[in-house]
Amino acid sequence: MKPVRVLIVGTGGMANAHAEAYAAMEGVELVGGVDRNPDNLHAFNAKHGITHAFDSVVDALEWGAFDAVSNVTPDAVHFPTTMPLLAAGKHVLCEKPLAVNHGEAVQMAEAAFHAGVVNMVNLTYRNIPAVMEAARLVGEDTIGEVRHFEASYLQSWLTQPAWGKWNEEAQWLWRLSSKHGSLGVLGDVGVHILDFATFVAGSNTERMSCRLRTFDKAPGGQIGEYTLDANDSATMQVQLHNGAVGVVHASRMASGHLNDLRLRIFGTKGGLDVRWENDQSILRACLEGDLMEATWQDMPLPAVKTNYVRFIEAIRAGEAVLPDFDRGAILQQALDAAVASDADGCRDLAI
Structure with a gap:
């Protein structure tokens, strides 16, 4: 070979x-x-x-x-x-x-x-078995027509030093500075959670409104050569092409969450709870036979190959x-709309 x-x-x-x-x-x-x-x-x-x-x-x-x-x-x-x-x-x-x-x-x-x-x-996060299995289940109509979802990507590296000292190390400081090429939490992890949600839902973003927030983190918003102006938290309201609506949020200020993603997605025949928390891949489902009692079951997770x-x-x-570059461009269009919405008083924008 x-x-x-x-x-x-x-x-x-x-x-x-x-x-x-x-x-x-x-x-x-x-x-x-x-x-x-x-x-x-x-x-x-x-x-x-x-x-x-x-x-x-x-x-x-x-x-x-x-x-x-x-x-x-x-x-x-x-x-x-x-x-x-x-x-x-x-x-x-x-x-x-x-x-x-x-x-x-x-x-x-x-x-x-x-x-x-x-x-x-x-x-x-396409490497996570729960994500890939959830996308398969939705694609096979297991939960029916998707109607509603909520997704979050929560990190806390701005409130504790478990990954390193963000205010001293360049590998973190550049992520807080637009001059150094950062799109903030929106570009860093917002892109992940948008993909996480829309990939599983089987539909891309049609409309978007967004609020971005940068918090005070240092005197004058500056540490050395780094101007700390990139957004630290993002909240989005999203409508998909399939008609589903949902909320998506991401933050670096989520104390108690080192690096956790979650998606709850609901359809006409059931719901899924997809999680990556504490480095654990978890998928739970409430499907047609369990809807009356609202019983959630842990789902088996086939192994998946990594992107590499x-x-x-x-x-x-x-x-x-x-996911190919076409997928990257689709996600970038949603990120651009989020930035434009925030700059325009959080106005709802078509994509």
């Missing part, structure tokens, strides 16, 4: 998860790293046994001895780093959100289509894989 040679672009914290996932796969070689920060780059390469180092995508492409790329750069860098990779015919797994606006996301999706390469957005595995398998098979 010919090895798939992978380049990692961006060598911050999340890049380690990508590298470790590929290293665990047979027939996958980590061949290079790209980062403008030489200290980060060389430490990352040394940690993962990577021999080639580049300070730009252009330099890596001049070398060219790779087949696929994991793009783990900050949000604002996804577009300028991915486009030349697609033009060179490289397969790309890009971190979420795909871009910082819908226009750029569409260009990336179109470029990937014309290049004929495997393209994927790393919406990591499916990305490599798609490359070997020469097939498309989901």
